[in-house]
Amino acid sequence: MLIRQGGDLTENDVTPRGIYLRRREFMTGVAGAGLALAAGPASAIALRGEPSRYSTDEEKTSKDNVTGYNNYYEFGVDKSDPARNAGALTTSPWTVKIDGECDKPGTYDLGDFLRGNTLQERIYRLRCVEGWSMVIPWLGVPLADLLKPYGPTSKAKYVAFETLERPSEMIGQRRSVLYWPYREGLRMDEAMNPLTIMAVGLYGETLPNQNGAPMRLVVPWKYGFKSIKSIVRISFTEKQPPTAWNRSAAREYGFYSNVNPEVDHPRWSQATERRIGEFRRRPTLMFNGYGEQVASMYRGMDLRKFF
Numbered sequence: 001m002l003i004r005q006g007g008d009l010t011e012n013d014v015t016p017r018g019i020y021l022r023r024r025e026f027m028t029g030v031a032g033a034g035l036a037l038a039a040g041p042a043s044a045i046a047l048r049g050e051p052s053r054y055s056t057d058e059e060k061t062s063k064d065n066v067t068g069y070n071n072y073y074e075f076g077v078d079k080s081d082p083a084r085n086a087g088a089l090t091t092s093p094w095t096v097k098i099d100g101e102c103d104k105p106g107t108y109d110l111g112d113f114l115r116g117n118t119l120q121e122r123i124y125r126l127r128c129v130e131g132w133s134m135v136i137p138w139l140g141v142p143l144a145d146l147l148k149p150y151g152p153t154s155k156a157k158y159v160a161f162e163t164l165e166r167p168s169e170m171i172g173q174r175r176s177v178l179y180w181p182y183r184e185g186l187r188m189d190e191a192m193n194p195l196t197i198m199a200v201g202l203y204g205e206t207l208p209n210q211n212g213a214p215m216r217l218v219v220p221w222k223y224g225f226k227s228i229k230s231i232v233r234i235s236f237t238e239k240q241p242p243t244a245w246n247r248s249a250a251r252e253y254g255f256y257s258n259v260n261p262e263v264d265h266p267r268w269s270q271a272t273e274r275r276i277g278e279f280r281r282r283p284t285l286m287f288n289g290y291g292e293q294v295a296s297m298y299r300g301m302d303l304r305k306f307f
């Protein structure tokens with residue numbers, strides 16, 4: 001997306017909702033649609049992304065379910081907690097630290113980080129490790145396009161991600177339900193796979209806070225917990241990085257966490273899932289149905305061992 005600095009934008013360009021835009025907020029150039037990161041909860045701004053050939057044409061999960069039934073332990077452990085509590089998070093200004101094995105480490109403003117990329121709409125299935133799934137129309141940019149300009153070196157074998165740690169606004173972080181900050185990681189080829197996106201919106205608007213504003217990963221062939229929210233740090237590493245769920249229960253949550261109906265969670269089967277909004281369970285698909293795009297990355301690997 002082409003991102004312009006805030007000066008050439010007036011409130012009239014973006015309100016229906018009367019949002020006060022700060023100077024440092026950014027816009028996309030996609031068909032004139034504006035993307036702004038405004039403080040406060042009622043800050044969703046209309047966005048548009050180019051359609052993508054990677055999108056599914058399955059029926060989308062209702063916006064109410066996408067934004068009202070969430071996992072985001074920084075704001076509580078119940079599915080309804082994030083919608084209630086995440087409004088407290090200040091998402092502007094927002095900086096992203098890029099470090100580790102790369103030529104251009106530094107601390108970047110979110111607008112600088114996204115600049116020059118075209119927003120796409122990606123309608124993806126998301127399969128939670130707990131046994132439910134959704135179909136969500138994301139707006140985002142391929143992660144590969146975001147990362148390449150920072151010049152990962154030949155030593156960069158993995159990419160590690162970190163969520164914000166700010167217990168003053170993230171009330172769930174006042175208790176040690178997980179190791180904070182939430183961390184996730186991908187192997188370099190997984191990070192660079194064209195399916196992997198950094199999402200900044202959904203349903204044609206900026207990301208609601210409960211879905212990980214201002215930007216969160218979406219890795220649709222892996223269990224949902226790999227899709228880390230509210231990212232403030234991205235590190236290129238030589239070694240496989242530690243991840244929050246693996247640290248808390250290594251037997252239950254592996255590093256790869258590819259959706260796999262044949263490898264059960266120690267406490268429940270992964271063979272079927274319930275699409276939120278539906279009653280009957282449906283079979284879970286290998287790699288969440290994205291095998292054509294991703295299976296080759298795991299050729300020769302024992303997916304029971306590397307679960």
Ligand SMILES: Nc1nc2c(c(=O)[nH]1)N[C@H]1C(S)=C(S)[C@@H](COP(=O)(O)O)O[C@H]1N2
Binds near residue numbers: 126127224226227
């Ligand atoms: N920082 C952070 N990211 C997170 C989580 C979390 O608790 N904290 N939960 C994960 C889990 S378990 C799922 S299923 C997805 C849910 O994303 P959604 O609420 O946007 O559907 O977010 C993932 N990302």
Ligand SMILES: [Mo]
Binds near residue numbers: 127223
């Ligand atoms: Mo999940």
